[in-house]
Amino acid sequence: MPPNHRHGFPGKMITNSNYAFPLVDSSYDNQEILRCMETLLSGQLTMGQRVHDFELAFAKHIGTNYAVMVNSGSSANLLATSAIINPLRSKRLNMGDYVAVPAVCWSTSIWPIVQLGLKPVLVDVDPATLNLSIDSLLEAIVRFPIKAVLMVHVLGNSTDMSKLLDIVEKNSLLLIEDTCESLGSTFEGKSLGTLSDFGTYSFYFSHHMTTIEGGMVVAKNLEDYDLLRCLRAHGWSREQSNRTELEAMNPAIDPRFLFVNVGYNVRPMEIQAAFGLEQLRRLDEMNAYRKQNALLMRQSFEHNPKWHSQLQFPSSPLGVDACWFGFPFLINPKITMDYKRFTQLLMDARIDTRPIVSGNMDLQPAVRLFDIERSLAPFTGAQQVHDRGVFIGVHAKPIEPGRMAWLAESVLDAIAVTSQ
Known part of the structure; x- marks a missing residue:
């Protein structure tokens, strides 16, 4: 469990977002x-x-x-x-x-x-x-x-x-x-x-x-x-x-x-x-919350009654202890869906999303302007991340259980709508 959040600071954590669940929930005060x-x-x-x-x-x-x-x-x-x-x-x-x-x-x-x-x-x-x-x-x-x-x-x-x-x-x-x-x-x-x-x-x-x-x-x-x-x-x-x-x-x-x-x-x-x-001074504390939030968010999906393995969560190799920068997932390849409509529905629900990094870099037009060796293509793994990958925010302070449950429900509902 992460340590108690810092007490005694004058004022609230500063945040400025139009999203109900932003990618970034400001960590400074x-x-x-x-x-x-x-x-x-x-x-x-x-x-x-x-x-x-x-x-x-x-x-x-x-x-x-x-x-x-x-x-x-x-x-x-x-x-x-x-x-x-x-x-x-x-x-x-x-x-x-x-x-x-x-x-x-x-x-x-x-x-x-x-x-x-x-x-x-x-x-x-x-x-x-x-x-x-x-x-x-x-x-x-x-x-x-x-x-x-x-x-x-x-x-x-x-x-x-x-x-x-x-x-x-x-x-x-x-x-x-x-x-x-x-x-x-x-x-x-x-x-x-x-x-x-x-x-x-x-x-x-x-x-x-x-x-x-x-x-x-x-x-x-x-x-x-x-x-x-x-x-x-x-x-x-x-x-x-x-x-x-x-x-x-x-x-x-x-x-x-x-x-x-x-x-x-x-x-x-x-x-x-x-x-x-x-x-x-409080990086360890913030990172502990990130780890805990990532675990609890995953549990919120897997414990939801609508859960049918619609998402695939990344795993960490042996010896790696991941401190997640975001909460990434890939849509199950068995599900045929409209990816763009899915992400738009999340944004309509005021859940901020973005691709995993920038997806498959091999697709970027700038790559073709320079002497970049691409002959190992097709990059099938990178393309899967590009086509089915999304990440949402994992914050550096506590996230209320009700908010996590709402998030999981909203994502699963968006998958259901766009896969029909």
Whole structure:
């Protein structure tokens, strides 16, 4: 059971939704607002001590050595992908190398691979988990000289991580874990995102915790930590552990503006870190509610007298403890129904829905504009997720039993109407 919800905060949880059951039920309250006001009054708005404090606290919370905050989860993927091709990294990829990525993913899981001159290879997913298909990955490795895997942990769940890590080790692959939807999920007690070369996280408003916008990249060693911090801010030397040495090697350059690598400007703001520090203090509590709500929502469906296995709920592989980002399901393939009308009926009932991530990425027109390897198609698993998959919100605070019962009843009624 989750701990008692935080008491003593001034005011109510803030929410702004026209839905009776929104995808996101806001997780912040006046405490975050007060921390932001303190930051504004401090006069230090650009990246500073609060960002550093948040990075240290986040790394400790998830059990990794280093964390580098950025302005979004998309930027986190960009930074991690940039790091694995950088000439200053001892083990790296070269332009033109192949990177496997699941066909059910977010667009900015793929675009950094394209933007940096690597070649994405779409692989299928297992509809039972919504995540990367190990069989499809093995086929990709046989057919292409795969050098890295960008593993997307979808909606809080994962693939068979034991098999994936074994494949990575045996084939000397680099691994990036896109954990933007799975903060709080674990494999054998270790946080997803910490099992690889780099893990990325998103703190977008709807995610497990929020900094309004924001993201994080985590790494295991000082070499990668230095590299990430350099790439994050212009490629300059200011945050490098060997800054003094670099400055001594370049005495003709003002040390405040010494550029030693390629770089971006994806720095976060102090106000985001202040928000994040407050959220991080109760992340475990919020995630406990997410887990409990997901379990109770499933029970509300299965205990409803109208239940006849109309829905298929995803399962978690051995060793994975999923902290659900949403409550996903697939319509039973035995049911012939009007999918668009089904989702519209839910929205008419003021139940917010969305596809699972963005469905089958292979169908997106943008994919055909670039050099993305699609020859492992048809992606039958991803297409099942695309055609029959839906998710609704699973919130970070208690949901009343009556509200869950109404939700289950409404979804089952919508299936009955649209399958006639």
